[in-house]
Amino acid sequence: MAVARRTMISFGLVAIPVALYTATQDNDIHFNQLHKADHSRIKYKKTCSHCGQEITADDIVKGFEYDKEKYVIVTDEEVEKIKTEKEKSIQILHFANLNQISPVYYEKTYQVIPEAGGEKAFELLRNALMQEQKIAVGKVVWGASDTLMCIIPREDGMIIATMYYADEIKELPKSYTKPEVTEQELKMAKALIESMDTPFDPAAYHNEYQSKLKELIESKINGKEIVAPKEAATNNVISLMDALQASLEKNKAGEEKAPKKKSGRKTKGA
Known part of the structure; x- marks a missing residue:
């Protein structure tokens, strides 16, 4: 499990060195795009819109269009230069109840592990949050943007969930005619x-459709015909009751x- 990021959690005047590990992984089956005629892989090339030359990653720089077809070039080094040390660490802004945050705001989850020398302060924060039944809301500059995040205590450590800002959440219809x-x-x-009503056990849930998809692929490899499963008989229920x-x-x-x-x-x- 590779370290995603090393940073600090700033808790008042206390600085806790931590390592953030990605907490999820993609287990889905992924298909390649092929040419229908001969089943060859489809390749995508980056080309310059001006000269038509194929471009490699080393030839690409970042530019901001400040006027039509006029760009100012900004390097990663310049972006890093304007960051203060404070902005490079996770600044806890305030504490709140977990149920005050709608799940729609959560983006990506990380496991947080204290670095050498930060274990005591890390455990102090975790223990205090657990006893007070609170979470911490903070932010840090990652890349070219402030990243909002939520620090959530657990019995065996803490996790961090990056969050969307309010203006990134689409407005959805909030009312309906209630019968x-x-x-x-x-x-x-x-x-x-x-x-x-049963206790939540994450190990009890499996991606059953992916298993069926793997079986379909195995059947195709072995030259077997794909047969649709028989649908279970449906009950003719005529009312909600x-x-x-x-x-x-x-x-x-x-x-x-x-x-x-x-x-x-x-x-x-x-």
Whole structure:
């Protein structure tokens, strides 16, 4: 697991050296684009719009268009020069409750590990956040932009989630015509939720469609014909109450067949 970034978390006058590791990976199957006629790979070349010459990465510089077809060239070294030491570290701006932040603001997640000499301050911050049930909101300059982020404590360490700014979130319709819900329908819906209420276990979820896609690829490699699976018979449910009742009965039947498991819930006062 390669180190993504080394930086500092500034907590008041305390500076905590940390290393940030990417916390996720792409496991999806990816397809290459091929020429339909002979199945050869499609290649993309970068060319100069003026002379038509093919360009390599070493020939490319960054430019900002300040007027039509007029550019000012800005180098990575110049971008780094204007950063202060303060901006290069993660500055904690304030603390908040985790449930005050909508998940739509989260972008990418990193695991945070303290560097040598920062373990005590790191653990102090983690422990204090856990006990106060708080998260820290901070920012750092990465590349050519302020990056907003959220520091979230966990039992075994901390994670950092980079965040979108408010003006980067699209406005979505926030209202709809709310139909009346009867007490009986609400009671049935609560019962269905209760019947499906189990502790979250991330290891229990798998990308099943990717598994099917791998099987399809293996079948194609071995020259087998691809056969569509038979669709399960659908119930002719004619009302919301019928759908809720049928769902409850299905869950109940599944529970009776499944082996008994100890509840993951804690009793009050535990």
